[in-house]
Amino acid sequence: MNNLLNKLLSELADEIDITETQENTIVKAYKKVGDWLNESSQLSKYKVHVFTQGSIQYGTAIKPIDENDYDIDLVCELTENTSHMQPREIKQVVGNSLKANSTYSKMLDDEGRRCWTLIYSDELNFHMDILPCIQYNERLVLNEKAMCYYGTAPVSYQKLAVLATDKVDNKYDYITTNPKGFAQWFKERINVNKPQVKTDSIENPPTYPRKTILQKAIQLLKRHRDVYFLDKDDSDKPISMIITTLLAKCHSGQNSIVSLLEDALDKIPQLIGHGKEKYEILNPTMPSENFADKWNEKESKAIAFFNWLKQLNKDIAWLNTLTTYTALSAGLKKLFAQKPVDRLMTRYASELQQEAEAASALSEETPPPSVNTLNILPYHKKAPWSMPKGYRICIKGEISTDNGQTYRRFCSEELIPKGACLRFTPINTRKDDAKYFWQITNTGEEARAARQLRGEEFEDSNGPSNARIEHSVYTGKHYVQCFFVRGKQCLAQSEPFVVYIGQ
Known part of the structure; x- marks a missing residue:
């Protein structure tokens, strides 16, 4: 096992992680939005529940390559008096509540397909996507594609499903998703104890004092993906939910990042199903949701994923052959971008200097x-x-x-x-x-x-x-x-x- 590579990969994951200051800024902004939505007179009868989803919730957020414009995903669930609401009404009542705030109305972007987006100042460098939804109600679902089935998923996940809104060509419909169920499943995969059930209308994102091998491996794969697609069609880039789901399924207690990545690269092709649709990567908490649904609409997305996976396999094998700080520094910069590696390698200036002097002395002879x-x-x-x-x-x-x-x-x-x-x-x-x-x-x-x-x-x-x-x-x-x-x-x-x- 390449112990030096494992050590540097673990520390590199810390470098591409968002900082504590950035996380505190995000939490503060998120709680302010949650407070406003809870206090809004337009939403008072619906008893709003606001919580995070995505990488902030899973502890797998990373800095963008240019270290600007972070993405925060919130869910705004209306929990009462929704049994007769239509998707357009749900989307608009949340949007109107944001527009009623003099600050948020100036930050609000044009209505998105599923979310409302708040764009924060250049100094803060992030935007916040807010997903309006209600608890899953089969009677409201008219679109068969949005009908929910759970397969063998535990009952504890089933009651957490929600109906979100989806706007296409000015027509609103429901889609079914399960952000809280997935977050619960993911915590179980990383062996984090389940938090106590919260009754607050605004949930704080979970804190991870020490990131696990699984979380760091996901962060590194997301960064490798971002670098790989710099000179390719960005619209074909695999979404983070696919990376998170596949790697979490491959996690079985491996004791190092490299061993987890090597196991995952062997197993991932077998985890991509071919059932009702050509490509299926199903939500483990709600198999009616296919994270690879866009692959079936655009074949180039699937091709790009498998090409990236092939290159990732080569890159991990190549990194495993490098045994010095100097060689690994150059290799990591190539695969994960220069800024975080430069920050990381400042800790090892003396080791790099010793290797440079040894290499220079050797080159004079050979x-x-x-x-x-x-x-x-x-x-x-x-x-x-x-x-x-x-x-x-x-x-x-x-x-x-x-x-x-x-x-x-x-x-x-x-x-x-x-x-x-x-x-x-x-x-x-x-x-x-x-x-x-x-x-x-x-x-x-x-x-x-x-x-x-x-x-x-x-x-x-x-x-x-x-x-x-x-x-x-x-x-x-x-x-x-x-x-x-x-x-x-x-x-x-x-x-x-x-x-x-x-x-």
Whole structure:
């Protein structure tokens, strides 16, 4: 078992978690909204019950990649005098109550399909989705799709189902869901003791003084998903409820994050059913609700999920091969974004420094394998300067598949596609008045046929921050090396960065 990887993943989950200050701000805002809805004269006869749902309720909330615009999900349940209410009436009475507040009326977004949304200021950086609903009442359900059945779900879940409103093409209907039942099931999966039954009309979100392996694994998968879909169709991104449900089903007391993820990656394909619909990921507390229902409307969502799962499997296996702070720092940045990893690795500055010094000393004695490969290529020209010992420049590789509009990091030896724009930036602690040169050496039959093996020239930087811009054109392994030169003296050089281009 890779103990270092497990330790860093656990601590990384803490870094992408919302902070205590952010959580306190969210709870304060949520309670204010709950107080207003409870005190509203328009809702007084319905006895309102307000509670959280989603990641805040489960303890799996994460910061967005840009660390802005958090999402809070509330449920506003009308518990009395609702036996004859229609979905439009329920939606509007909650919306009108929010509009009657001079503050919330200015924050209220246009009516959503199922929720009312309050958009908070830029300083607070979050928005609040409020779902109006009533207790499930079969007599009010006219749409067969909204009819509730429980299968083998325990009775304790059944009485918690609600009817929420759904507006499509200006037509209102009911949908059935069970946010409180799911929250209860999830707490049982993470072995958190059931809280005492609350009688308050506003429930505080549960607190988790110490996050469990399951909660942290869900947070990490949500972040990996967000990074993976940065350069893909965001509308195909798997919803968090699917990740939460599947991972919770796979949790069986594993003692580490990596072991839970490895078990889950084996089991998840078998947990996706094919019953009445092609794809089924059913709510365990109410099997009439299919979290994968949109996959059956848009096949690309299912394809995107399985592609992401395949990449996740490769990434976890790759991380398991990394055994140093330096290698894991680079790997985690690639998969989970740079900001939280940078914060995490400040705790290990001394370990990183020791590894860097050891690597530098070793490199002076033993050149990396890629150097030996280049030296036997007859068209690869030897550097014309007086050369230093060791390799003290790092190359940051970035790839863009949208003509340079957005870039993501990629690593040496990582397989990348043809047709991409590549940017290589030198990372060098030396600030001498010197110049960067780049040597590009290609291999393979495609480059040979096009007479583009290169390797004979030392070229200038052609991008920002002394970067070199290239394109992935020829299949095979190619090499990028950087030299920091003043006069006839090379002050520092990089190891060759291996660019591995697939078909």
